[in-house]
Amino acid sequence: MLLTEADLAALWVTLKLAGVVTAILLLLGTPLAWWLARSQMRYKFLIEAVVALPLVLPPTVLGFYLLIMLGPHGPVGGLMQMFGGQPLAFTFTGLVIGSVFYSLPFVVQPLQDAFTSVGGRLLETAATLGASPLDRFFTIAVPLAAPGFLTATVLGFAHTVGEFGVVLMIGGNIPGKTQVLSIAIYDHVETLEYGRAHLLSGGLLLMSFLLLVAVYGFNRRIKVAGL
């Protein structure tokens, strides 16, 4: 049984979305997680709560507010239109923005835990050996937090692949543009195409499982090696 053209398009949109979102989250999430792990600021917990919000919020709620913000009458969408741009609702860019918010805790929290466990002592030691703050970050913190980066990457990617509510709210369901696998599966079930739904669902299940096996296996090996 081969994938139809529409399914292939949905697969491509899904992988592209997850890839772009994961890359953005690693770029934004790393400094944020570093700050959360190292800062002694009193009101840090407020930021932590905001980062964790997508864990507990129904995706449709997040999607709804993003739709309002990004739509032609929303503050962001309106601003975009004023400068001659397109509103972001129902576009791939809109999907990326929504997904970045939605998957944020899945990237930031593993990184924050990893940076916290690196601890201050080794960084201080590096300072006494003449390493500047940036130098210490790249030569001590990042290599020692490698398992955290792997976990963050895989969780961020897999979670973006699996999202539904946010995508449906702000992406619509435009085949080839904003239709992702999870929505394609829903559509297949709606139209009683169980065979196609099986194929896509089984594929996602297998991929997710293999990714997690790889992550846990790799992190275990690192621990055994004494890191």
Added chain:
Amino acid sequence: MKSAADKIEARFVLQRGEFELDVSLSLPATGVIALYGPSGCGKTSLLRAIAGLEQCGNGFFSMRDTVWQDDQTFVLPHLRPFAYVFQETNLFPHLSVKRNLEYGYQRVPKSQRQVDFDEVVTLLGVEPLLARDTALLSGGERQRVAIARALLTSPQLLLMDEPLAALDHQSKLEITPYLERLHEELDIPVFYVSHSADEVARLADQLVLMKAGKVQAFGPIADMLTRVDLPLAHDDDAEAIIEAEVDSHDQAYQLTYLQLVGERFAVPYKDISPGSRVRLRIHARDVSITLARQSDTSILNIVPATVVELCGHGAAQVMVRLNVGHMTILSRITRKSAQALSLAPGKPVYAQVKSVALLT
């Protein structure tokens, strides 16, 4: 009189919860300066403040006319020319021993490197460890690697925070000779935090006595150990440190003879070439006092001395400070004996030393 150019000046006031560190020190920038006192007295905090790892508002630190911290300046730790040896060694677990050693070495510009990589590696005996993973080192090996890593940054000041405290007895014995070699070969000042009187006696030139965040007293080690107004002289293990010169060896009796203010001292044989300066430790409890020189006694080591002062030590004993040449030793005797000999400041006596420990 030494000029400011050879001095270390440190003033710190630091509040951390209940604990307050409030110190002011001016020391010659040479030799090993021991920070000594009970746990929690602020030794480590002082060391961290010197390093700039502990920030405090109104601190001051200068060494040889270079200011690291004052009201306007705070040189960041990674720009200060010191090296720090931590109690827990803090080797980087993701780097091999060699890469650990290179970490600091490579961050010093070539023109400012004052040490040779291979020389330091040899000095601390770590060449067989270079290819190893740090997780596979013993405690003593880890600490030697940590010390080598610190020295490879060509520091102008070495800070050592109880480098032996986390080691078992065997590792301590293994590493002490390396520390003593460092003491002889390094010409940079070293701050050495310790709560072990034995370590201090072996290694220190200057002693800073700390208690509850304050400096109780500081000065040359020999003076500090024998000052009867300080707690060290009232310890059960009260001791004095003196220096002597190796004179000759007696193979037949397995003794080494030392020259001490014109007298010959015998200690158990140790392979040190004649003419070398050595450190001796003499416990107050091993020194007895006679008015005339005894001849028919088993005690070999007898020196003429002058009573400097007497100080009560418990109800039954007194601590007697004696001058031997320009050096000072302590003798702990009973109050009854002191009275019987009518000991008083200025009185010439003979000190009989039952046991002497050669420290280097």
